[in-house]
Amino acid sequence: MGTFVKFYIDGKECIARHGTQLVKAACENNIYIPTLCNYPGIPPKGACRICAVIVNDKAVTACTTKVSESIVVHNNTPELEKFRKSVVEMLLSEGNHFCPSCEKSGTCELQALAYRYRVTVSGFPYMFPFREIEAWHPKLMKDHNRCIQCKRCIRGIKNDQRKSIFAFGKRGTHVEINIDHDASEGISDELAQRSMDICPVGAILRKRKGFDVPIGRRKYDNKPIGSDL
Amino acid sequence: MTDKKIIATISLAGCFGCHMSLLDIDERLLEFIELVEFNRSPLTDIKKITRECDIGFIEGGCCNDENVENLIEFRKHCKVLISVGECAIMGGIPAIRNTIPLKECLEEAYLNASTTIKSNDKKIIPGDPDIPKILDRVYPCHEVVKIDYFLPGCPPRADLLWEFLYALVTGKPFEFKYQTFKFD
Ligand code: SF4
Ligand code: SF4
Numbered sequence: 001m002g003t004f005v006k007f008y009i010d011g012k013e014c015i016a017r018h019g020t021q022l023v024k025a026a027c028e029n030n031i032y033i034p035t036l037c038n039y040p041g042i043p044p045k046g047a048c049r050i051c052a053v054i055v056n057d058k059a060v061t062a063c064t065t066k067v068s069e070s071i072v073v074h075n076n077t078p079e080l081e082k083f084r085k086s087v088v089e090m091l092l093s094e095g096n097h098f099c100p101s102c103e104k105s106g107t108c109e110l111q112a113l114a115y116r117y118r119v120t121v122s123g124f125p126y127m128f129p130f131r132e133i134e135a136w137h138p139k140l141m142k143d144h145n146r147c148i149q150c151k152r153c154i155r156g157i158k159n160d161q162r163k164s165i166f167a168f169g170k171r172g173t174h175v176e177i178n179i180d181h182d183a184s185e186g187i188s189d190e191l192a193q194r195s196m197d198i199c200p201v202g203a204i205l206r207k208r209k210g211f212d213v214p215i216g217r218r219k220y221d222n223k224p225i226g227s228d229l
Numbered sequence: 230m231t232d233k234k235i236i237a238t239i240s241l242a243g244c245f246g247c248h249m250s251l252l253d254i255d256e257r258l259l260e261f262i263e264l265v266e267f268n269r270s271p272l273t274d275i276k277k278i279t280r281e282c283d284i285g286f287i288e289g290g291c292c293n294d295e296n297v298e299n300l301i302e303f304r305k306h307c308k309v310l311i312s313v314g315e316c317a318i319m320g321g322i323p324a325i326r327n328t329i330p331l332k333e334c335l336e337e338a339y340l341n342a343s344t345t346i347k348s349n350d351k352k353i354i355p356g357d358p359d360i361p362k363i364l365d366r367v368y369p370c371h372e373v374v375k376i377d378y379f380l381p382g383c384p385p386r387a388d389l390l391w392e393f394l395y396a397l398v399t400g401k402p403f404e405f406k407y408q409t410f411k412f413d
């Protein structure tokens with residue numbers, strides 16, 4: 001591993017190994033940079049832009065940026081927080097997010113970010129697109145209404161042959177992330193659970209599972225996302 | 230004359246859950262009615278707004294023409310309008326139909342559903358002038374009139390309603406608390 005470098009986030013002196021992903025390096029220095037499409041341990045994609053920061057006067061995504069000596073990072077600024085809030089609003093408007101009837105409510109990262117930013121209403125028009133629910137798989141359901149296309153599932157969930165069990169379908173604005181028929185055949189309960197867990201929202205669900213943690217005791221009921229740092 | 234604030238409340242395309250949550254402020258209701266006077270509201274059974282109001286409390290979105298008329302009426306007579314709950318804010322559960330064309334929804338409800346297929350042998354889709362006309366989709370209230378405040382939740386927690394309304398009526402500062410800021 002590389003040598004340690006010194007860098008700055010919002011004026012605070014930080015230390016991390018050269019080349020560490022900025023999101024992770026911030027975390028090691030007890031600083032929260034919000035993420036959605038990023039997931040520890042899988043290659044970053046820079047898809048959602050929620051982790052936008054300013055590094056040496058340039059806007060970049062913190063999940064795809066590596067730390068180097070003396071970089072100056074702005075993270076918790078009113079402009080960036082406003083931008084991040086509008087990313088959340090855009091995602092809520094773009095799909096169909098009926099939280100009161102969602103299995104993931106209370107543990108959903110998109111919702112948790114909306115709580116963190118106190119999004120009362122989206123500033124964008126609600127689109128109400130027609131989206132299917134994919135329910136053919138014996139163990140999994142794919143609810144396209146809630147998918148934010150972060151591709152965490154494609155990058156992070158592989159079968160025994162190291163093949164992704166989720167794959168792209170359709171094109172352009174109709175792009176969908178589907179369950180791959182062949183690659184998902186005979187998956188274990190454990191892999192099905194991991195698929196559900198890796199999805200930040202309620203777009204991958206295990207069948208015959210859900211609503212098993214009472215309201216008030218779910219992950220984000222009492223503590224905002226990022227507050228453990 | 231009293232210096233009580235006048236409040237009007239209504240349930241449009243909602244389930245009355247937000248009104249129930251207002252009742253859930255429990256004994257604080259006694260304090261509340263010292264501060265406000267209810268005008269039109271399901272709680273008073275006054276059917277039309279009878280005077281200019283300070284606060285309009287709106288539950289539910291707009292799913293039919295009567296909802297729209299009522300909402301416009303509230304906007305006209307209330308200084309401040311609040312969208313209360315997910316249905317008022319973004320359509321909520323009734324808006325799940327928004328992704329399906331209206332014709333299909335009505336055919337499913339009145340012609341094809343297993344419970345109506347036998348009983349509706351004349352294949353009637355109700356269209357009497359006395360019943361409100363259903364809209365092509367459910368509209369969030371702020372897409373119909375200007376809304377001043379939004380209180381999320383399904384329903385919004387009683388504590389949130391109380392703290393917000395108390396602050397609004399007394400002119401005290403208000404801040405959303407994490408624990409009562411929910412979408413479900
Ligand atoms: S995925 Fe998250 S934001 Fe979407 S409906 Fe479910 S809880 Fe709400
Ligand atoms: S299913 Fe979930 S993990 Fe996969 S792309 Fe959609 S939101 Fe991301």
Ligand code: FES
Pocket residue numbers: 034035036037038045046047048049050051052061062063064
């Ligand atoms: S978390 Fe960095 S772009 Fe999505």
